[in-house]
Amino acid sequence: MTGRALVLDGPGAYRLTDAAPADPGPGEVRVRVHASGICGSDRELWEGHRPAGYVRYPVIPGHEWSGTVEAVGAGVPEALLGRKTVGEGFRNCQVCARCHAGETTLCTAGYEETGFTQPGAMADTLVLPARLLHPLTDGADLTAAALLEPAACVAAAALKAEVRPGDRVAVVGTGTLGMIAVQFLAAASPAELLVVGRGREREKRALDFGATAFRTADEPLPDDADVVVEAAGSADAAATALGLLRRGGRLVLTGLPAAGATGLDPTDLVVRQAEVRTVFGAPPAAWAHAVRAFDAGLLDLLPLVTHRLPLDAFAEAVGIAGRPGAGKVLLHP
Structure with a gap:
């Protein structure tokens, strides 16, 4: 052979x-x-x-x-x-x-x-x-x-996001990770699910996957989200994600910008009393979560x-x- x-x-x-x-x-x-x-x-x-x-x-x-x-x-x-x-x-x-x-x-x-x-x-x-x-x-x-490998990484973010029914949620990024994140977070029944992208090419897809609203990063954005998941991988995206968050809200970062990138102001984090969680790869529990969701037909x-x-x-x-x-x-x- x-x-x-x-x-x-x-x-x-x-x-x-x-x-x-x-x-x-x-x-x-x-x-x-x-x-x-x-x-x-x-x-x-x-x-x-x-x-x-x-x-x-x-x-x-x-x-x-x-x-x-x-x-x-x-x-x-x-x-x-x-x-x-x-x-x-x-x-x-x-x-x-x-x-x-x-x-x-x-x-x-x-x-x-x-x-x-x-x-x-x-x-x-x-x-x-x-x-x-x-x-x-x-x-x-x-x-x-x-x-399912990128889905498992997003599952890790979704588990750390701990979205509850009725939460106001946002996703920054409209690539593969962002579109998978929309599906995971929509399954948690948020009151609002805003997606923020650079352009509008993926607006329809985001809405089809469960988003309730879509805006581009250069449009006026709200600042009252309970949970924000960053799935774009840039320092700018991290800063945008923090700006969407209400004081005391939860921010989950999944992207890996270039080494030495700046974007998050420590003073802003402290004043907002933001809870920041990060994802590096997918542990077994996240893999199991992604596979269960896939097998159940919750991930398209x-x-x-x-x-x-x-x-x-x-x-x-x-x-x-x-x-x-x-x-x-x-x-x-």
Whole structure:
């Protein structure tokens, strides 16, 4: 049996290689990949902007994926064979204090993640620990399921947001994360759900997903939200999000702006007595929350996919993913 994998030897340099699919070791599974998504982190790999401690070249990228279990290693239940699945990316140690607390993305043993320091899913197959799997229902759409990694990150934000029925809620950002956030937060029955974007290209989609109002960042904005989720990844977006918040409200930041960015004034945070919570990746509880919501039909992810390309079109796909207005770009082996 032969297989293909896309290898990034360094920034701007990739190749397709033929290799026999690896046999899963004890506690591992081999997944036949259906699709792998491209996000900003993959563009960082390609452009060479990812911090040194968070990448190890050469690497097979691909941390957003879906597939089907085709082989299991020793100690893994054979019932997993043939199951549609997604899986966590952080290769946590399971024994440090943060892992025991369920905060696996903060593992103190050091950073290891599928697609960045460990082989990822831009390949025909992917081998990973079975403990990281989140199996799906038999009828799950694997194309839509390839977006469950970003959905899990948003689920982490939604859990930290703790929205209650009747709350006034806002989302800043209209990309993939923002549109998923609208769906999670709408399910909590807020009295108002405002979405703020740079332009109006995604206004209809936001309203279709449950938003009650839409405004652009350069329009007059309210300042009475109980909860605001920032899902845009820029310092400007963080400042906009804080401005939407009432005094004593809760702000959840999910984006990662460039190092050294400014945008939040500590004095403003104190005077507002704002509660700020942040998200870095998705721990197991957030993954489970996202998968349950997906299986229950509460997340409509397929409309967020705008491009589907073959694996050998990686460079083209990265370029498309960086264009304004582009949605999720998927690569298929």
